[in-house]
Structure formats: C-alpha cells, structure tokens
Amino acid sequence: xxxxxxxxxxxxxxxxxxxxxxGIWKKCINPNLHFIYILRMAQRYQKNPxxxxxxxxxxxxxxxxxxxxxxxxxxxxxxFYLGHWGSLVINPKTIIGKNCNIAQGVTIGQQNRGKNxxxxxxxxxxxxxxxxxxxxxxxxGNNVLIVPNSxxxxxxxxxxxxxxxxxxxxxxxxxxxxxxxxxx
Numbered sequence: 001x002x003x004x005x006x007x008x009x010x011x012x013x014x015x016x017x018x019x020x021x022x023g024i025w026k027k028c029i030n031p032n033l034h035f036i037y038i039l040r041m042a043q044r045y046q047k048n049p050x051x052x053x054x055x056x057x058x059x060x061x062x063x064x065x066x067x068x069x070x071x072x073x074x075x076x077x078x079x080f081y082l083g084h085w086g087s088l089v090i091n092p093k094t095i096i097g098k099n100c101n102i103a104q105g106v107t108i109g110q111q112n113r114g115k116n117x118x119x120x121x122x123x124x125x126x127x128x129x130x131x132x133x134x135x136x137x138x139x140x141g142n143n144v145l146i147v148p149n150s151x152x153x154x155x156x157x158x159x160x161x162x163x164x165x166x167x168x169x170x171x172x173x174x175x176x177x178x179x180x181x182x183x184x
Contacts, residue, residue, distance in 0.1 A: 007040045009078040009184045013099070016182045032082040035068050042072040076100075077124065079184035084130075097124035097142065099183045104130055111136035116153060123158065127179040145175040 004018060011019050011027055019027065028034040042059040045051035056072070063069055067087040070076075074090055077098030082088070086104030090096075094108050102108075106128050110119040118137025122128075126140055129148035134140065141158030151165040161170040 006078045007037060010036050010040065010080050012184065013079050013081040013182050031066050031085040035062055035066050035070075036080060036082060038062050039068075039070055039072065039076075043076075046072050081180075091119045093119035095119075095121045097122055097126065099125045099180055101127045101180055103128060103132075103148070106130070106132050106134075108134045111153070125176050125180050125183065127176045143175050145172070145179060 004012070007024060008018060011024055011033060014027070014030070014033060024037065028037055038055070038059050042055040045055050059072065066085060068082070069089040071092040073092040075095045077096060077100065079099040080096070081101045083101055084104040088102065088104060088106050090108045091110045093110060100122060108120055108122070111117050116136030116138055120134050120136065120138050120140060122134070122140040123142035123144065125142055126144045126146070128134070128146045129150070131148055132146045132150045132152070134146070134152045136153050138153065138155050140152070140156045141160065143159050144156050145161045146152060147161065147163040149165065150162050150167045152162055152167050156162055156169060159171060159173055159175055161172045161175050162168070163170065
C-alpha cells in the first residue's frame with residue numbers, strides 16, 4: 001500500500017479498488033472525487049511558484065461550483081472521503097487524520113475568542129454526519145462518530161459517539177464500525 005499516491009488512497013475509499021491515473025480521471029465525473037483530486041493537486045504544488053497559482057485558481061473555481069470550502073493549507077490525512085456533494089466549510093488551520101468521512105453541510109471552524117480560541121484537530125477514523133458543527137481549538141480522538149446536527153465545542157475522547165446540541169459523549173468501543181469502510 002505504501003507505493004500508492006495519496007490521491008489513489010482517497011479514491012480507494014470510494015470504490016475499494018486501486019485505480020490507475022486513467023481510472024482516477026474516469027472517476028472524476030463524481031463531484032466529490034473531482035474536488036478531492038483538485039484539492040490534492042493544489043496541496044501537492046503549494047510550494048511551486050508556477051503551478052501553485054494555477055491549481056489555486058482551478059481549486060477556487062470548483063470551490064464555488066461544488067460548494068466545498070476546503071483549502072490547500074488544511075492538513076488532511078490519506079483516505080479522505082466526502083460522503084455527499086453539498087455545502088461544506090473547513091477552516092484552513094484544521095488538522096484532519098486519516099480515513100475520515102465528512103458529510104454535506106458540515107462546518108469545521110475556528111473560534112475567535114475565549115478559552116477554545118483556534119481550530120480543531122481531528123483524529124483518525126472519524127465520521128462526521130450531515131450538518132454537524134465542530135468549532136474551536138479542540139481535539140477529537142480516534143474512532144469517533146459525530147451524529148448529524150451535533151454541535152461540538154469541547155474535546156472528545158477516542159472511541160466515542162457524540163450526539164446532540166448541546167452535544168453529549170457516549171463512550172463506544174466500536175463507534176465507527178460499519179461507518180468507515182475500506183480503510184487505508
């Protein structure tokens with residue numbers, strides 16, 4: 001698995017198949033995968049003085065077209081999966097681990113004042129449901145399921161389900177079992 005590119009690992013999460021460059025391009029008809037491809041290219045060429053502006057312009061076009069507001073500065077681990085096409089906002093200072101699923105309508109943002117001033121750090125194998133909001137300099141542990149419409153502004157330990165507004169933590173050993181498939 002180590003010889004596969006990060007883009008191949010992201011696309012593997014969708015189909016469970018290792019794709020060639022041509023196979024990846026064919027899958028780019030799907031808006032979610034198309035956006036991930038462009039995002040990863042913008043991340044790859046961030047320090048290239050010629051290709052960085054090109055990929056940023058392309059990325060900006062598709063941010064507007066698809067409604068995904070994710071920036072190249074956002075640190076995202078391999079096996080990233082966008083579950084559905086639709087509005088999505090992720091702060092550029094957010095850190096996201098590997099094998100994470102994010103549904104439509106999610107906001108992952110910074111808090112501008114108070115004890116949690118800053119942006120979230122999200123662990124590995126985290127499933128974030130539709131319209132969930134995660135804000136502030138908080139840590140979300142590994143193997144966490146955040147239920148749709150939850151509002152999270154506090155640390156969440158590993159192996160948990162988070163539900164509600166205000167959110168509550170339910171310790172659950174296999175929180176993301178059968179929610180996160182085809183892990184890298």
